[in-house]
Each structure stands twice: as structure tokens, then as C-alpha cells.
Amino acid sequence: MNIILIGAxxxxxxxQARFLEEKYGMIQLSTGDMLRAAVKNEEPLGLEAxxxxxxxxxxxxxxxxxxxxxxxxxxxxxxxxxxxxxxRTVPQAEALDAMLKELGKKLDAVVExxxxxxxxxxxxxxxxxxxxxxxxYHDTFKPLKQAGxxxxxxxxxxxxxxxxxxETMKSRLKAFNDQTxxxxxxxxxxxxxxxVDGMAxxxxxxxxxEEVLRV
Ligand code: ADP
Ligand code: ADP
Ligand code: ZN
Numbered sequence: 001m002n003i004i005l006i007g008a009x010x011x012x013x014x015x016q017a018r019f020l021e022e023k024y025g026m027i028q029l030s031t032g033d034m035l036r037a038a039v040k041n042e043e044p045l046g047l048e049a050x051x052x053x054x055x056x057x058x059x060x061x062x063x064x065x066x067x068x069x070x071x072x073x074x075x076x077x078x079x080x081x082x083x084x085x086x087x088r089t090v091p092q093a094e095a096l097d098a099m100l101k102e103l104g105k106k107l108d109a110v111v112e113x114x115x116x117x118x119x120x121x122x123x124x125x126x127x128x129x130x131x132x133x134x135x136x137y138h139d140t141f142k143p144l145k146q147a148g149x150x151x152x153x154x155x156x157x158x159x160x161x162x163x164x165x166x167e168t169m170k171s172r173l174k175a176f177n178d179q180t181x182x183x184x185x186x187x188x189x190x191x192x193x194x195x196v197d198g199m200a201x202x203x204x205x206x207x208x209x210e211e212v213l214r215v
Contacts, residue, residue, distance in 0.1 A: 001026060001213065002105060004083040006184070007113035008176045009169065010123035011198050012205055013084045015136055016113065019206045026080035029071055031064060031088075033134070036161075053163055056171030058088055058179055065095040073103060088180045093187070110187040111209055113198035117173060124164040131157040142202070 001024065005013040017028040035053060038046030045067065049059045068086050071077070087093040100106060115123070126139035132155035137144060145151050150158075163172070187193040194212035198205055 001080045001108045002083075002100075003080075003108055003213070004087070004110045004187075005113060006110060006180070007198060008115060008117075008120050008180075009172045010120040010127065011113040011115045012123075012202065013113060015142075015202055016206060016209055017082045017084045018136070020082055020209070024080065026082050027076050028082045028084055029068070029077070029086070031067065031083075031085040033085075034067055034071070035059065054168070056163055056168040056175065058175050061089055061091045061095070064088070064092055065099075068096070069099050072099065072105075087183055088175075090182050090186055093183045107192055109194055109213055110192045111212060112184060112193060112195040113205065113209075114195055115198040119199060120173065121166055121169050124161075124169055125166065127164055128158045128160045130155055131159045 003020075003026075005017060007013050014028075014030060014032075017030070020026055021028050035046070035049050039050045039053070040046070045063060048063065052059050064086060068083075072081065083096075087096050096107075123138065123141070126141065128137050128139070129135065130137070130150040130153060133150060133153040135150055135152040136142070137158075148156050150156070184193060196205060196208040196212060200208070
């Protein structure tokens, strides 16, 4: 199964992608994670993306399409992929269609996770991640079981994104509403769009996603 998770920053895409990975053996392709790795390793792409990301704006389509095109053709995507953070513009969605056609692959569903703006700000403000295994947490909504220790891998090192603040969130939400939301009708017209209520707790959202993927 090949799916896209769409939702504003903090909607729960990464959280849900991890559940789906574990349950169905699909692979999560997070363009945000790929970009953050490129920034950290000071790759040319990272150097170009760094300040754009810090401002909460979108990285140019051509760069993103090139990144996904190389990634999606790799053998580990054969069992299915979950796109998290891509496509984010209509031109990216069109480019994705073209590259899937070339590879003889198809999309099975596009799942929209809907969350109110106020809740999004609260979610990104409390978000942190295990620096070793990437497990995601939240100060209030998904605290560590044991203080200072990752539930999944036992590491004691965590990181917070520097764009996860109320100020940058304003431009990220604007980018979502102006540039990403227009891809919803694009997929609706293809009969692929499924929406779930992302305001519910994490397990309920997972159940709702499994439900829409079953049909
Ligand atoms: P979130 O999970 O909070 O929605 P991401 O980790 O997906 O955020 O993305 C972080 C930043 O990386 C974005 O604000 C944007 O600058 C950049 N980015 C990620 N994916 C894309 C994309 N497909 N197109 C353009 N920019 C992107
Ligand atoms: P995205 O990938 O869409 O930006 P994340 O999956 O990283 O979003 O979730 C953002 C933050 O909100 C994380 O700290 C996560 O633990 C928390 N979170 C995710 N889903 C829920 C939910 N249904 N209810 C409350 N908090 C959630
Ligand atoms: Zn960990």
C-alpha cells in the first residue's frame, strides 16, 4: 500500500506514520526528516534549505521533487511507503504522479489528518524527539514513561526543533493553508482523499486511519 499523510504542522503525521510502519511494514518517507539530516550534515541541499526552514517557508519544488524521486525508487519502498510532508504544493503532487507512473507504482489513499490551529500550536510547542531512534514525544500528551529515558531505545538524548515555536508556526500554518491545502481538492477529484479527525487521542486517530484504509 502506498499512501500520503497530509496535515498541518503538528497534526500527527509522523506519530501515525510510525504506527503504520510497525503494523504494515511500510516505510515512512518524511521530507522534513530528510531535510533536517541534510542540514545537519551540511550537504548542499541542507545549506540551501536551512534558512527557508527556519523561516517556516517551503523549500522550492524542484529540490523537493528531486529528493523524493531518488528516494522512492529505492528497493525498500517496494513493500509500500507512507509519504509524510510531501507533496506540499500542487506542482509537487503533479510531479509525484508522473514519477509514480514512470516507476509503475500507484497511490492507494491520501489521508488528511484534521486538527484545529490552537491545538497545532500546543502540539508543536511541546514536541521533542529521541535523538537516537527518532521516537516522538510530547511534554503533556506523550511524556516519557521514565524521566530522561527514551521508552523505545533507552537513550537519554533528545532534541527539539528550532522551528517549533509560536512565531515560526504562524508562517508554517500560512504556508499550509495557502500552498498545501489546495492539493486536497486535487486528490478528492481522483477519489483518493480520506479525512480523519486528528483532534482525538493518538490511538483513536490510528484506528480511524486503519478504518479508512480498509475500504
Ligand atoms: P511538520 O511535520 O511540522 O509539518 P516537516 O518536518 O514536514 O514539518 O517540515 C519541516 C520544514 O521542512 C517545512 O517547514 C519546510 O520548510 C520544509 N519542507 C518539508 N517538506 C517539504 C516539502 N515537501 N516542500 C517544501 N518544503 C518542505
Ligand atoms: P507532524 O508530523 O504532523 O508535524 P507529530 O506526529 O510530530 O506531527 O505530532 C506533533 C506533536 O503532537 C508530537 O509531540 C506528538 O507527540 C503530539 N501528538 C501527535 N498526535 C497527537 C494526538 N492525537 N493528540 C495529542 N498529541 C498528539
Ligand atoms: Zn529512542
